[in-house]
Amino acid sequence: MKAVRFTRYGGPEVLDLVDVEAPHAGPGQVRVAVRAAGVNALEWRIRAGHMQHLRPLALPAGIGGDAAGIVDEVGEGVVDVRIGDAVFGSGEETYAEHAVLTSWTAKPDKVSFEEAAGCPTPFETALRLLDDEGVGGGHTILLNGAAGGVGTVAVQFAVDRGATVIGVAGPANQDYVASLGAVPVTYGPGLVERVRDLAPGGVDFAFDLAGSGVLPELVELTGGAERVVSIADVGAADLGVRFSMGFHREKVPALREGARLAEAGRMTLPVTRTFPLAEAGAAQAASATGHVRGRIVVTVP
Incomplete structure (x- = not known):
């Protein structure tokens, strides 16, 4: 099968489309014929070598963590899907014609494969942040980076819970953020x-999804570093702010909750750009600009 791999750390140019042996589903896993793979910031950071201290790799290695496709192999012990089912979820080396998933759920009929492929990591990340802080009805929260993939779904999850959301975004994305249900x-x-004018009663929690250097302001707005969480600023701890990572977190509940809202018409995560598998490097380069509304995905014919 065709798969994207790299033999050394570096820029997008180190990614090559090569022929490799297809993987097989182990116990508790499924294999899918990939239709599309989501592009996450973590992946280009891994490729560039920024994550070696947390996720050391034996090179050459594949890349990618999210995908949507058709189940074509079911591992021992799996009882909730059958060959031929359309699913989306997370696994390893998903920039490929076939990939093994360790977390998945059924793809809603009204959601395309491209849209579904962009959802797993944002769904897990957004719900992890909201759940860890207990965000619910009556809370006012601030999302820094509300127009990105995680921000887009975090707004909708929080609004569905009854929270008031203030979404920080660039001038071109103000109407988009408002359309999601945020201020x-x-x-x-x-x-x-500006935020105090919008929320005279104060902000209960603030979430930094963009890493744009605003943590001091978020601490000031919430009244304490313990009410601020970042997924993008690696210097968060210097200010007493928690840096949240999703390694080894269970994703299935988030996938199911996102799918439920999508089926009900209360969750959307638009795909801004698609790239063919052979142009995975260009897809990651576009992701690395940090100015993406919604999601970027890699498609597989």
């Missing part, structure tokens, strides 16, 4: 004052 506000100097 939009722009980045830049004066953020604290």
